[in-house]
Amino acid sequence: MSKWEKDEVIQRFREYLRIPSVHPNVDYNECINFLKRQADLLDLPCNVYELLEKKPVVVITWVGTRPELPSILLNSHMDVVPVYEEQWKYPPFEAHITEDGWIYARGAQDMKSNGMLHLEAVRKLKEGGVRLKRTVHISFVPDEELGGIDGMKIFCESEEFRKLNVGFEMDESYPSDDPKVFHAFHGERTARQVKITCKGVTGHGAMLHKEAVTAGEKINYIIHKFMEFREKERQKFINGAPLGEVTTINLTKLEGGVQINVLPEQLSVYFDIRISPFEDHNAFENMILGWCKDAGENVTLEYFVKNPEEKTTKLDEDAYFWNALLKTVRDMGLDINSVICPGTTDARFIRRQGIPAIGFSPILNTPQLIHAHNERVHADDFKHGIVVMEKVIVALANA
Incomplete structure (x- = not known):
């Protein structure tokens, strides 16, 4: 048995990856049950909003010391794209981990990794007795891989979303093959x-x-x-x-x-x-x-x-959430290269509401294999991403 088999953080990640929330006709019930269990372990409230039948949005909330301030939304999607299983080195919904620590699974990069980074970072902060000023919401949405129309689009136009009082959203980007520079998205075509x-x-x-x-x-x-x-x-x-x-x-x-x-x-x-x-x-x-x-x-x-002309999130000196994110990463001896996303993410729906959003996936040293065969992430780089996410959440929620 490798050391990773005994690592609770990695095992939780693998458990989520094993849920076959794959198109077409995704059944999200197993994802919901898993996320509810995580919320219970974190002792945090969990709400499931089903604005469309069989299209649930899960929101786990950590209330801040100043809940009247605009909140931080950490978003990821539960669904994954189909696979050509015969082209994979290991079964794509087995979450196989090699002796040297590579986790092979559909969703390892896009986008179950981000959801678990959010949860694990909050877990570490809570265990350390940290309290944050702003409320942090961790959302898990459906159907991003189909364009997000029945997921984030409908949700962010709802009264339920308005009550979250979101002031900044952090969404997905993609892993970086660089050892020190992350990729981020501040807009889309x-x-x-x-x-x-x-x-x-x-x-x-x-x-x-x-x-x-x-x-x-x-x-x-x-x-x-x-x-x-x-x-x-x-x-x-x-x-x-x-x-x-x-x-x-x-x-x-x-x-x-x-x-x-x-x-x-x-x-x-x-x-x-x-x-x-x-x-x-x-x-x-x-x-x-x-x-x-x-x-x-x-x-x-x-x-x-x-689609309407997509808005971009400003990266100027007045963009205090972006600057808090950037300073935190640079203080760790790392950096961020923010570009216009070549594809689409759910962040575009948030920006249409006038809310700044940045796509940020803090995983380094990783070949970009989104939607590709043998999608994978290394356990060490995933766990390093948790450390980065902890510091980023603190910076955003105390901005």
């Missing part, structure tokens, strides 16, 4: 998903038309304009711009046509778009509408996802 449909003259596939324009000609124009813009952004990325600071466009689907020798009456193309916060969102939308107009008549734009 805006997700837009569009379908452009081009209608044109139909007829025999052997024909040419002197005046009428085919759907193929129109869609070729549209694709060319999108790909031209995409290449300009790709060059920014190649030249060193962080991914979160460029606008990405990817063609993800084409459809249309009935037979190879028949001109299609219509063709459609789908694009996944993530707009940089440094892009003028209105100008970007008008640019796409202009392309559709220039392509010809009967070209229509349809949005599948049209």
